[in-house]
Amino acid sequence: MGKHIRIAIDGPSGAGKSTLAKMLAKEFSLIYVDTGALYRAVGYAAAQAGIDWRDSDLVTGLLPSLSVDLKYIGGEQRVLLNGEDISGLIRTPEISMAASAVSAMPTVRAFLLGLQREIAAKNDVSMDGRDIGTVVLPDAGLKIFLSAAPEDRARRRFFELQEKGDGSTYKEVLADMIKRDGDDSRREAAPLKKADGAVAVDTTGNSLEKSYGILRGIVQNYIKREAAT
16 A cells, blocks of 8 residues: 555544554554543643643643653553653543643644654554544544543543542542533634544444444445555
8 A cells, every 4th residue: 555544533531542543553553643642641741840730831831841752562552751651640530631631722732743743654553532633634544533422431431440449439530521521622722523524433332342343344444445546
């Protein structure tokens, strides 16, 4: 194939984007790019610096001192902040809210945009986030908008957090998720929305296997079309 395979998967928090995008990458030999982890890295940096992550001026002032990068070890994405692997430190509810706040800032989005596009320019990718099909890779060959009912998404996230020993209650996780949905959809910079031409997939009530089967079929058809052109 002469051109790179580029799959953009967007959707709200907890819709299963990362899990499914990672599975697709493994099966179809693509590089998996979790863009949300990049915003989590900036949110984590703000929290570590002791600054208010909702203050655009303070966060923007922090950016020149940050180096955010992705590294792939054994096919797994690792997130590096100033050379330190912080992958295991950025999945808490607190950092989720920080990520949502900093991702609304145009300066932060501009700071990370080049890195995301550079990875896609050099590799066949399965990339997930909230503005991949609308902003980061508007010319992606396949765009998918993945969604599910808030209660469904909160349940999945709650069980994930429980496995990690996090003490958040289901009600707290659901409240955070609904707030984040609103924040992500209403923000001025690259709001969460379905990209033109995106295939909509609702995973409410689905098992992981069922959701993956749906996406797998969509991707197989896309790759066949690309191979024929």
